[in-house]
Amino acid sequence: MSFNTFGKIFRFTTWGESHGPAIGVVVDGCPPKINLSEKDIQTELNKRRPGQSKFVTQRKEKDLVHILSGVFEGRTTGTPISLIIYNEDAKSRDYETIKDKFRPGHADFTYFKKYGIRDYRGGGRQSARETASRVAAGAVAKIVLKTLLGRSFSIIGGVTQIGPLMIDHNNWDDKQINKNNFFCPDKTSVATWEEFLLDIRKQGNSCGAVIELRAKGIPVGLGAPIYSKLDQDIASALMSINAVKGVNIGAGMNAAALTGDKNSDEIKSSKGKIKFRTNNAGGILGGISSGQDIVASFAVKPTSSILMARETINTKGKNTKISVRGRHDPCVGIRAVPIGEAMLACVLLDHYLMHRAQCG
Amino acid sequence: MSFNTFGKIFRFTTWGESHGPAIGVVVDGCPPKINLSEKDIQTELNKRRPGQSKFVTQRKEKDLVHILSGVFEGRTTGTPISLIIYNEDAKSRDYETIKDKFRPGHADFTYFKKYGIRDYRGGGRQSARETASRVAAGAVAKIVLKTLLGRSFSIIGGVTQIGPLMIDHNNWDDKQINKNNFFCPDKTSVATWEEFLLDIRKQGNSCGAVIELRAKGIPVGLGAPIYSKLDQDIASALMSINAVKGVNIGAGMNAAALTGDKNSDEIKSSKGKIKFRTNNAGGILGGISSGQDIVASFAVKPTSSILMARETINTKGKNTKISVRGRHDPCVGIRAVPIGEAMLACVLLDHYLMHRAQCG
């Protein structure tokens, strides 16, 4: 059982609501003697921070992280690392007009039905603000992985689709990702996306996105079949992110359309090194990493808080209409890139430790 | 940690290899005083059983299940239910020719690299034979859910795509599913699929498939955010099935291409009943069931054991070719239908019990 905890050995527990005094995360199971500073974590948080372009929410938060425990004289001690981010720009008044109505496509409805209580301020616990805690935990995981796996290790994510507009995978260039407002690896897509999103915003509408993650330098053997498969835990991690509706590993859903001879990645040995001709498996066979790059992607649905009027009911069950004002992302998927990276980092570290436990 | 255990309160642990004396599952956390017989479980197992048509493996197994514990005078006692299926038709000799080679796209390679040991007989623990244990556990879950939720509850799955050939969802008819060899809900697809698969088999090739699952009669409120979301656990459950590479909830990956006004399901109250206009959410909002049907789908990659010659390496790292003879499914996705149903049943029951724990 782990309502608000993720992971098996490297575990993190997040807490906090959008409009409470703070949010935070407790990271447990971190190996000792790893160099770790607030600055390291802040760097990752800054990627997720809202208000950085007109394509994301205008909520202004510095999202400054503080380490409250688990680090002594700049190194992890092996005890829980408590990280806190104080909330600053929490305008509850934005939510007064919708406090008795359920936003279609939003967890407002189900939280109220489940718990019989509603923290209407910014969605309370459902708020995507919770994902800052994940990014903080993921920052720790990334640093530990770099320390343990060395320089060959990296995780990078990019947006590959906004609305119906996909990138050309042949154009993927890691270096482009941080050069535009969309974490887009294909520079030929940027202008089109910009135009499309400006239009969406003008309509008071929103749109979905697909994010692709790639982890390099992952050793063969991570993954614990049958029910802690590496791909299973990646699917779990990514599907736990707000608004995610689909997860692919390697060829993913497209694997269905392939034949066996096209799909299975042939193996070649060359000068003592094992190479695969293709990577439809996304670096995972039978739930265990094969030494290839880990490739996973996920779809984020359009933001449900939109300006356009929609039919809904209120908390008393009466029919009504809703139109959500305030500072919302027209495409929440963009900011999901660092969150996806963080979750993937946590899963990989967790499995690294699990593998070390069982197989030495 | 749970290498071979799935679930949180309703938990099952599977064990056994393809070519060992038996396989089995221990089901724990089952509510007491539920009527349960071997026959109930056998009915589900029979759906998965191989050798039922020319489109699935010709391995002949009766897959007879025995209850070894946890049931007294026809009712569950609340203690572990141990189920065993003896292996019958285990021809290890089929595997002699490939015992030193890795099948491309198969877990042969990663198991060997991870554990340093290889049970080459039919894949050992990686074998899809393990899924019989899941179906047995799922049979128990279904019976419990029927007892707890009543007649409105049902789970049904169908194949919606074989290779590149998709059904027309408008033709979906539950009653068709058991009337053909493919669990196909659209009778207009059956002939085309048959032709396609005969051709695939003739080539010594294989193909992928997509399976869609629907659960009806699920109460609102199941799902434990943030890290035991109902959709997260469904994704984990389905991705744990052999050969699955993608999982969708509701609109799934297609949600990326939608706009907010198209994607979010409007709510209407009518005569005291809450209705949603659409079900892009797949019955889950913020990780919690909304009372709509739960809809999930998953892609199964083509079988990696094929007759066509493929390049690979052997256990000594030398380049070689492999061609797998023997009794393999040309489209392993077909037999994934009862497995998907079983996993979904287990997740739903688990969340029902979890919800009852926290919210009474």
Added chain:
Amino acid sequence: MSFNTFGKIFRFTTWGESHGPAIGVVVDGCPPKINLSEKDIQTELNKRRPGQSKFVTQRKEKDLVHILSGVFEGRTTGTPISLIIYNEDAKSRDYETIKDKFRPGHADFTYFKKYGIRDYRGGGRQSARETASRVAAGAVAKIVLKTLLGRSFSIIGGVTQIGPLMIDHNNWDDKQINKNNFFCPDKTSVATWEEFLLDIRKQGNSCGAVIELRAKGIPVGLGAPIYSKLDQDIASALMSINAVKGVNIGAGMNAAALTGDKNSDEIKSSKGKIKFRTNNAGGILGGISSGQDIVASFAVKPTSSILMARETINTKGKNTKISVRGRHDPCVGIRAVPIGEAMLACVLLDHYLMHRAQCG
């Protein structure tokens, strides 16, 4: 796996070091709609607070608790309750003289050997200060239990032995417990204990204690055999408290000396009510509560930080002597009473929820 998390459904995760900026706890799995305020929690914390008499450490801490999440308009929301206590009186300089030496009987040595790093300030994570977090979590559990079980429910703890001096159990009087400095239920023991402890303190020595806990109003049926037995989880909970070396349920270790006819508690029905003649079982049979009072006791070893000089080694492995100055409890067992109560409350609530999950 749960290095710093306790519990199964009602779970809490503690974090923080003796001399860091703060300590805290995240309480997860709490039922929704329970009235909860900081004041409720503070009341329990005040019982554990140091500096309240000359028989406990003179460290001065107000131990003010703040609720950072999980409570909305005075009621729990079902989401994680984050509680924080800022550290105030953290004199690291007290520890400079012993920073390179290991205190005999202290976890200094093992933490250093395990993690290869030492937070010498007040023991860092090993510090009994962590137990404030437990008391805070336990305060939440108590309030939930009172809400769910009603007025018949209570948990009370008392010190029954200090050094070699035991109370007379026939004199047990709940009302006495808060009338003296020792949580002593037998008023005839107070004066002797006071004298004994003054002498111990004068010697620069310390002594052990036994604490007995009693929970009333616990329904029959809590406890999940075989490996989540109620007594097993109580033993785990109490043994996890710093310095605890023994745990008894009911007659405990003394049960060994009894014969079957003396030990087993005979059952009588009277006017439709079930009564037991004795309670050697401590209210637990086969790991499940019987409806009798739950009775458990535990032994706390003498504080290892004492003024008397002791032989030891330093971090370089050289022989040396150590004498610990500073503000230490001569009998740390006294302050273990609210901690034991807190842990027992958490276990009972956890099992209440678990029982509700499986048995409805």
Added chain:
Amino acid sequence: MSFNTFGKIFRFTTWGESHGPAIGVVVDGCPPKINLSEKDIQTELNKRRPGQSKFVTQRKEKDLVHILSGVFEGRTTGTPISLIIYNEDAKSRDYETIKDKFRPGHADFTYFKKYGIRDYRGGGRQSARETASRVAAGAVAKIVLKTLLGRSFSIIGGVTQIGPLMIDHNNWDDKQINKNNFFCPDKTSVATWEEFLLDIRKQGNSCGAVIELRAKGIPVGLGAPIYSKLDQDIASALMSINAVKGVNIGAGMNAAALTGDKNSDEIKSSKGKIKFRTNNAGGILGGISSGQDIVASFAVKPTSSILMARETINTKGKNTKISVRGRHDPCVGIRAVPIGEAMLACVLLDHYLMHRAQCG
């Protein structure tokens, strides 16, 4: 959650009832490539087997264990090891006379109240027969520990008290333990115990016992504070054994009566080796192993199934008397020795793997 599963990384799940077709255990998380045979496990089971002297139950069971999975060509594969023991001598008729009555001190009552159903045949799941599964799992753990830790590792247990009769600890001699019917390490106690037990048996009564366990060759650093302390998990493991009511680590409950200077074990370095002068800590400081021998003891209450007539109620709540005929142990504590050893072995291996996970 883990109703019938014990452990975190090295985990075992037991199943089966006293009078069902079989009992068994699934061992998960076992490291791969460990030599393991049925004979290895049988050796441990034979120690626990009933019917070996007149001082234990006369139930005749060969308790033959079969490995159903997880071992290939004599070595563990890293996948679940399923072990089964078929029940042979299950005389349900012995229980007919008591099927509607509750045995005082027995779990009959609480199981019935919890689950609403009663498997009266030999106690069903409550039966001590379940402990054979633990011994089998512990046998695996012992073999793995021997492989990983080498020849310096050993676990040995002995009975140190029967009824009120304690051994003289100065006489402890490992070699005596298997030379008598009581696993008694002090040969001077054997004759007295024999006389005492014959008398108990003649009365149709029963008596309790204390068992002490010692593990040698355990490296420093095992144990994961705060809530997976090594002593906490040992307490949990031992308290989970049927009829256990108290657990001590090192000095245990007796630590309460000691002063700090007597209790804390002084440390000395000699020729580069660290020595402790005493071992009141039982080899565990702050929940982490210190490198000293691990010493734990536990009390087993007298068997509750006795011939002497006792007052009780029946399943309808009516007052009645009960007198239990049949084949019961006069001192069930004797057969608890191999069970305690098994549980300790499982905890130690689990912590070894956990330590390896976090600290490499």
